[in-house]
Amino acid sequence: MDDGIARKAGPLPAAGKEGEVMGECEDGKEYRCWEELLPDALGLIFRNLPLQEVLTVVPRVCKSWGRVVAGPYCWQEIDIEEWSQQQSKPEQIGRMVEQLVGRSGGSCRRISVSGLPCDPLFSFIGDNARALRTLEIPRSEISDSIVETVAPRLSNVTFLDISSCTKIGARALEAFGKHCKSLVGLRRVMHPIDLVDKVCQHDEAHAIACSMPKLRHLEMGYMLIATEAVLEILGQCRDLKFLDLRGCWTVDDKFLRERYPGLRVLGPRVDDCYENSYWEECSDYSDDSIYSWEFMDDVDDDDYAVGSDDEAIWDDGQGLENLEVRFYGGGFSESFAGFDWPPSP
Template identity: 55%
Template sequence: MEEDSEFRRWDELIPDALGLIFRNLTLQETLTVIPRVCKSWGRAVYGPYCWQEIDIAEWSKFRPPETITRMLQMLVIRSSGSLRKLCVAGLPNDQTFSFIADHAKSLRTLQLPRSEISDSIVEQVAARLSSITFLDVSYCKTIGGPALEAFGKHCRHLRKLQRCMYGWEVLDKVSQDDEALAIAATMPKLKHLEILCLHVSTEAVHQILLNCPELQLLDVRGCYSVKLDEKFVKKFSGLKLVGPGSDNAGWDDCSNYSVSSGYLAWDVMDDDFDEEMLDEAWEDDLSMEDVEMRFYDGFYLDNGGFDWPLSP
């Protein structure tokens, strides 16, 4: 008993606890190092415990479309329907977006900046994403008013929307009032809205303010056609307004609202570990000169230069 009490049995932690711990590691460490430490850690990584929140936004910025798709398919399937948060940049096509909608009905946070999705696919699958409270479709050049209207109609719990663009991306657009009016007509419970650099009119923004009474923050920086009267804005108590232009220098700065997600216990489900895909995903990230090698209990361990606590 005394001897046992001297050691922490890291391999005996329940998968839920292991999942919470592993969420502090990088994606690469979780997928390539943890499964080789011991069987219980491997089971936690293969199951849904680590994948309620999937954030591969930084990783996906520099990956080809087919690699992003394969990684998403593997991780979303591992989540076994428990996925609450997904962040990925540059979603490559409608098929991948439809796959997410089919396998992530519990999703609360969906961030898809720079994604190549269409109005038509959003209209088809938005009903499957009805639990979303935070949506980011910034820099998505291939969607517009119809997609935002579909999200608004079906995602009735939506509280935060980010729809930002770069100025040069909207130079060819006469107007994006259809997007602003879709927001006004279908998203009455919004509390936080960012529409940076959209080509919208003052009247369209007025409609947002009039139809979204719970709005606490509105960011319209870069919307240079918008001229909001200070007396009109003061009618909306509790509203923080950012932009547009230098006329609003005295207004409050933008602040972030955190979106939390719960953590549920799920039974472990078997899933094939796609070694070939992982090797391809990391091939540009590690060189052999940077790799430290260790052996533990018969497992080959490439720890990438990190010292890991020894399992009992």
């Protein structure tokens, strides 16, 4: 596969007039060699590849591609949610997050990972990804106290997913709202199994109402709330355009639709699977702003050098020798079989 990719770059080109590496097509037109593309341009291209190929195939094509993958260019958006759902060892998730966030050089704008295993890992994200705009950490084992400590470092977050994070509650929501002043999207979807020991979550609804006035998109599926709690949120979050109440059986959705005709309400009945496209709709920064690498001007390329095409990508002193980077087809592993939303009663 490496040879096939390499052949696309064409034959070895000759040097141009100003020392540039150029080649010549059959029709006489000049072209640049793949390895001469700017690192941030290659990063844009590699973003469209599956995680498996970025980690295991691209670094072995050539040294320049290996340097791009080893540096921050590919890790503006770290989306390993599907991979993390398939892992049975929490330490594997922790090590992958530390490696990729570390390689982003502090420029990561989005992190999507399921099941952060501990508070120290969340603190690591807060210390090393302060440019975050989107944070998606469903099913994570983080606590109220660590959120109160780390939230001030995540002030740029505009969209937050803390679904099925069972160890946090109103305190964490209030901390996120207090410090993430630009928060416009919140996903706090629970599973009925998560709530077997709870009577209600009105305190969480109150925290949302009091600390997140700029919300435009709110998902509260299966939370134990009543109509009064939702009305409190709507009274404070006046910009709200979409409200997901699937599984919130005690909420009078008919009353809400009559009182707020401009509000799109989904639920409480579960008729179908709603595919959220909020990330594409509400992202307010362009590729031009994402891929600016002024901070790389003083960094020597040797810091990201890969010794040879046969060496592993993770050559930064820590390595991933013991990290199992497994990829599966056909959905989740058996441990997640049956993890689905129940039908309407």
